[in-house]
Amino acid sequence: MRKLLLSLFMLFAAISSALAQELTVKSFKLAGSDLTAQTQPRKDLNNRNCAVVKVQFVG
Structure with a gap:
């Protein structure tokens, strides 16, 4: 019973x-010195170059 209650509490x-x-x-800014898009290009489903969006999470 104790394990069941603990499991339900953890799930909740x-x-x-x-x-x-x-x-x-x-903020959203252009990083002009970042060369990731040039050194590691990616293609979309239409075989066109994609944009690179980098997300920095500070928490």
């Missing part, structure tokens, strides 16, 4: 914390 805690995530974009 995991679900509630996953639903509580909210991110806000504080």
Whole structure:
């Protein structure tokens, strides 16, 4: 019984914390010195070059 209650509590805690995530974009800027798009190009489904968007998470 104790393991069941602990499991239910952990499941509830995991679900509630996953639903509580909210991110806000504080800035968006061009990194002119970043060469990732030139050194590691990627193609989309139409075989055209894609943009590179890097996300930095500070938390």
